[in-house]
Amino acid sequence: MSQAEINPLLTTVEGIQAVLHERNYIADLPMATALRLVMALRKPLLVEGPAGVGKTQVAKTLAEVLDTRLIRLQCYEGLDTAQALYEWNYPKQMLHIRLTENSGSSIAQREAEIFSEAYLLRRPLLEAISQDKPPVLLIDEIDRTDEEFEAFLLELLAEFQVTIPELGTVRATHRPYVILTSNRTRELSDALRRRCLYLWQNYPSFEKEVEIICTKLPGINVRLAQKIATVVAHLRELPLNKAPGVAESLDWAEALVSLHQEALDMGVLEQTWGVILKDKDDLTLVEAHKQRIAELVA
Amino acid sequence: MSSTIESQRFPYGNLPENLIAFAEHLRHTTQRFNLGPGEVEDALLALEAVQLGSLQEVRLALKLVFCSNLEQERVFDDLFFQFFLPGRKRIEAQPNAHKASPGNQGETGQKSQPARNNPSETLLDPRSPLAQGKARLAEESYTNDWAAPLLKAMFSRTGGSETPEVEILQQDLDAMLHAATQLVNQVRLGRSRRWVSTPKGTRFHFRRTLRKALHTGGEPLYPAWQHHPKRQPRFLFVLDGSRSMQSYSDRLLQFAFALRTRCNRVEVFVFSTGLKRITRELEKAGSLSERPRLSRLGQAWGGGTQIGENLLYLEQKYGGLIRGDSIVIIASDGLDTGAPEVLDYALRQIHQRSAALIWLNPLLKNQGYNPHANCMKTALPYLDRFCAAHTPEEYAQLTHRLRLRK
Structure with missing residues (x-):
């Protein structure tokens, strides 16, 4: 089923922006264009940017928009094919060996039996290429994996196929929409980058951040949302170890709404620093810039 | 590539030819866009998916296909306008002389200037410390007439256009090799999560x-x-090859050579006014000659010192080499002519990415020396170890009981 059949709006960039907005995701033009190309070219999209700018959220929203499954692979150091691609069902295989012990079949025959699809446990990557309807495959924080795993991904991202030594090559029934995210904690290989469309997702502009806050928290006072966006934008200019992202802005806004605060003042700010600043050194640094922040709040 | 010649030919009669020419143009910039026929084909497909009448959508679509990292993404818009709409050009992209086709030299009648390997301002936002630092430096040198010749002298290399060959010190080489082995073995990085x-x-x-x-x-x-296998450490040794370090550089280079010989996961850089990766040269020097020597170090040897700019360039260009298992060793006297903001920014990035950051300052052995120079004051908060080493035994102790952050 093509995107036009799902929703004719998905065939234009403006349409994609509108559809995402309906689902409370404010996509700027580069992001909407990127999603348009993901759907048209069926190439993976690599989204890089600081933490908390909505990289993961875009994949979730895309799955909602396309009314399809979101298959997520959370990457970490040490991730290997057994957790990402497939694993054999060892207890079942063991049982089969015992049951066929006296069957008279040769070792090669028995080996072929236990290493067949019936004994295969599908992990996210294999799952993503075996769906009846193309899913959205989110490979989150790819920069956390080892280089070996990154190299292994190349075949999947270029050909949408994987090779299982015991079974042969498994080709995608339908090409999934692949979104990879990276926080740039390490440099990814050129080979991986060349297989992807590339998008740098930075912190949003002031106006966009206010719009995001107001969209996600419809009951919030616009002036409060503006103050939040102003303070957060200032904090991002400071050399913090962990700069607050949009996720932190939203958490903060939600916290202030929960505390029934209609306006920001230094007292409230000091009580709620913990929602946006997650590092002791950052708290000390912000303390040194208190006067400037007080001016902004005023 | 000559822009005059390019403008005579451009625009071509059809879209694919124009895109091929644009891809060719991008390949010859300092950001080294790695584009082949596959990318051009993807670009054509991408243009089918967006409105060709919208300049913004066309630009964004080409950017998504042609860029593959942040550095390319930041300069793409300017390169796009420079190529397709020269009247709207905002900044000059630096031509990459290393990749430019030789034929162009004859057509323009001039040899292309080699691309400087200093970080381009276009890589960073104008609000970034680098841009601010550079602007301040430029402003200072503009307002102080006396500063310009001084800066020029500091940034220039010692006489002659070619740096002489640098020989690896043979004295105590065996002891230094032994020290390098000890140093590598002392590092405890724990175990990987792989099986x-x-x-x-x-x-x-x-x-x-x-x-x-x-x-x-x-x-x-x-x-x-x-x-779980043991995690093997990586070393990144950055050596200040400026004139002020001349009396210490022999020993430091010997240490770099020994470290590279004893451990495969070592990368070595030298810098002065420019930065150069010499890992491969050190390998060759060790395997081909009984008296290993390095040549053609160019701007990375015997000139003035721009520590911040070179470290920033290192972080941006070779950032992939600095990982959670990397120990970065910077050997420098800290006599910097650059803006401290640049150094601060670069060291912050390196500190965040690496497992440990060691600064070897040979002056620390001098009685009465205090790290009060701007550069050292800026660097100290980011250092896991600040020390001096002159003998092989002292080099061996560099990683002794070093607390790794990752």
Whole structure:
């Protein structure tokens, strides 16, 4: 089923922006264009940017928009094919060996039996290429994996196929929409980058951040949302170890709404620093810039 | 590529030809866009998916296909306008002389200037410390007439256009090799989270055990094991090759050579007014000659010092080499002519990415020396170890009881 059949709006960039907005995701033009190309070219999209700018959220929203499954692979150091691609069902295989012990079949025959699809446990990557309807495959924080795993991904991202030594090559029934995210904690290989469309997702502009806050928290006072966006934008200019992202802005806004605060003042700010600043050194640094922040709040 | 010649030919009669010319143009910039026919084909498909009448959508679509990293993404818009709409050009992209086709030299009648390997301002936002620092430096040198010739003198290399060959010191080389071995062995990075097969381990290797069990009627008589391998450290040694370091550089270079000989996961850089990666040269020097020597170090040797700019360039261009298992060793006297903001920014980035940051300052051995110079004051908060080393024994102690952050 093509995107036009799902929703004719998905065939234009403006349409994609509108559809995402309906689902409370404010996509700027580069992001909407990127999603348009993901759907048209069926190439993976690599989204890089600081933490908390909505990289993961875009994949979730895309799955909602396309009314399809979101298959997520959370990457970490040490991730290997057994957790990402497939694993054999060892207890079942063991049982089969015992049951066929006296069957008279040769070792090669028995080996072929236990290493067949019936004994295969599908992990996210294999799952993503075996769906009846193309899913959205989110490979989150790819920069956390080892280089070996990154190299292994190349075949999947270029050909949408994987090779299982015991079974042969498994080709995608339908090409999934692949979104990879990276926080740039390490440099990814050129080979991986060349297989992807590339998008740098930075912190949003002031106006966009206010719009995001107001969209996600419809009951919030616009002036409060503006103050939040102003303070957060200032904090991002400071050399913090962990700069607050949009996720932190939203958490903060939600916290202030929960505390029934209609306006920001230094007292409230000091009580709620913990929602946006997650590092002791950052708290000390912000303390040194208190006067400037007080001016902004005023 | 000559822009005059390009403008005579451009625009071509059809879209594919124009895109091919644009891809060619991008390949010859300092950001080294790695574009082949596949990317051009993707670009054509991408343009089918967006409105060709919208300049913004066309630009964004081409950017998504042609860029593959942040550095390229930041300069793409300017390169796009420079190529397609020269009237709207905002900044000059630096032509990459290393990749420019030789034929162009004859057509313009001039040899292309080699691209400086200093970080381009276009790589960073104008609000970034680099841009601000550079602007301040430029402003200072503009307002102070006396500063310009001084800066020029500081940034220039010692006489002659070619740096002489630098020989690796032979005295105490064996002791230094031994020190390098000790230094590498002292690093304890813990174990990786990966699982690898081993004869003895902590976890069953089910697949192997099962295969072996086929031969014994399903009885796992010969279990296979897995365990977490030890994490091997990486070293990144950055050596200040400026004039002020001349009396110490022989020993430091010998240490770099020894470290590279003893450990495969070592990258070595030298810098002065420019930065150069010399890992491969050190390898060759060791394998081909009984008296190893390095040549053609160019701007990375014997000139003035721009520590911040070179470290920033290192972080941006070779950032992939600095990882959670990397120990970065910077050897410099800290006499910097650059803006401290640039150094601060660069060291912050390196500190965040690496497992440990060591600064070797040979002046620290001098009685009465205090790190009060701007550069050292800026660097100190980011350092895990600040020390001096002159003898092989002292080099061996560099990583002794070093607390790694990752």
